[in-house]
Amino acid sequence: MPLPPPKPRRLIHERAIACQGYLREDGLWEVEGVFTDCKTDTYREGDGGPIPAGVPLHGIRLRIAFDIGLTIREATAEIDHAPFSVCPLAAPLAGRLVGMTIGKGFMAEARHAIGGVQGCTHILELLTVAAGTAFQTLHDAHRDALRERQARGETPAPPPIIDTCHALRADGPVVEKLWPGFARSPRETAGNG
Numbered sequence: 069m070p071l072p073p074p075k076p077r078r079l080i081h082e083r084a085i086a087c088q089g090y091l092r093e094d095g096l097w098e099v100e101g102v103f104t105d106c107k108t109d110t111y112r113e114g115d116g117g118p119i120p121a122g123v124p125l126h127g128i129r130l131r132i133a134f135d136i137g138l139t140i141r142e143a144t145a146e147i148d149h150a151p152f153s154v155c156p157l158a159a160p161l162a163g164r165l166v167g168m169t170i171g172k173g174f175m176a177e178a179r180h181a182i183g184g185v186q187g188c189t190h191i192l193e194l195l196t197v198a199a200g201t202a203f204q205t206l207h208d209a210h211r212d213a214l215r216e217r218q219a220r221g222e223t224p225a226p227p228p229i230i231d232t233c234h235a236l237r238a239d240g241p242v243v244e245k246l247w248p249g250f251a252r253s254p255r256e257t258a259g260n261g
Contacts, residue, residue, distance in 0.1 A: 078108075079108050080107070080108055080109075081105065081106070081107055081108070082105070082106045082108070083103075083104070083105050084102075084103075084104045085101065085102070085103050085104075085193070085194060085197050086101065086102050087099050087100065087101035087102075087194075087197050087198050087201040088100055088101075088201070089201050089202065089204060089205025090205070091205075092133065095135075096133045096134065096135060096141055096142075097133065097134055097135075097136075097202065097205050097206060097209075098131060098132065098133045098134075098142075099131070099132050099134075099198045099201045099202050099205060100129070100130070100131045101129070101130045101131075101194045101197060101198045101201070102127075102128070102129050102194075103126060103127075103128040103129075103130075103190050103191075103193065103194040104124050104126065104127055104128075104149075105124065105125045105126035105190075106121075106122055106123065106124055106125060107119070107121055107122075107125055108121050108122075109121050111125050111151065113151065114150075114151030114152055115151070115152050115153055116151075116152075116153060119151065123149075124148075124149040125149065125150075125151055126147075126149055126150060126151075126190050127147070127148040127149030127150075128145065128146070128147050128148070128149075128159075128188070128190050128191060128194055129145065129146045129148065130143075130144070130145045130162060130191060130194045130195060130198055131143070131144050131145075132165060132195075132198055132202070134170065134202055136206060136209055136210070136213065137169065137228075138169050138170040138171055138202060138203075138206065138228060139167065139168070139169045139170075140165045140166050140167065140168050140169070140170065141166065142166065143162045143163055143164075143165035143166050144162055144163065145159040145160075145161075145162035145188075145191050145194075146159055147159045147188065147191075155188065158182075158186065158187050158188035158191065159188070159191070161181070161182040161186065161187050161188075161191075162182060162191060164181040164182050165178060165181065165182065165195075168181070170199045170202050170203070171228050171232075172231070172232070174199060175192075175195070175196060175199070178192065178195055179192060182195075203228070203229055203232075210227055210228070210229075211227075214227060214247075224249075226247070226250040227247055227250070230243055230247065230250055238250060238251060238252040239251070239252045239253060239254045
């Protein structure tokens with residue numbers, strides 16, 4: 069269903085975030101993302117010359133490589149366009165993501181490691197989308213691994229996506245249908261709060 073028609077308006081700012089997920093030949097998975105901000109008028113508040121309309125105000129790239137358990141094995145970022153000359157100094161902090169596991173609490177841990185006055189808000193915004201892309205990239209691999217463990221009679225670990233949103237809550241109908249062995253009744257969930 070489309071949004072209601074907008075009131076009359078004029079475009080001022082455009083932000084685009086795009087991520088792609090890959091399976092690498094070495095067995096790791098990788099997400100590469102791009103974050104771009106553009107103004108529709110010349111931007112004059114940076115410490116360099118004016119940034120013409122349509123030229124990126126922010127141009128940031130991020131790449132993370134991770135294993136099937138969503139543990140980050142490699143992380144790198146580049147800031148190609150920024151309004152201030154010091155902005156690119158925050159990019160190397162992406163390396164601090166190595167060893168972290170994408171899942172519950174990940175973004176709080178990442179904010180602590182690469183955010184605040186030492187980091188870049190926009191790298192964190194891009195990382196949020198990249199983390200979601202990582203889940204989607206591993207969807208089939210996680211499903212196949214779960215089936216293989218069940219076929220061998222092993223007790224598999226719960227899929228890491230359970231309890232990450234309203235639709236995938238452990239006491240909801242989606243988990244009951246897709247992963248009945250990991251479903252909880254609403255009564256069990258209420259007792260855990």
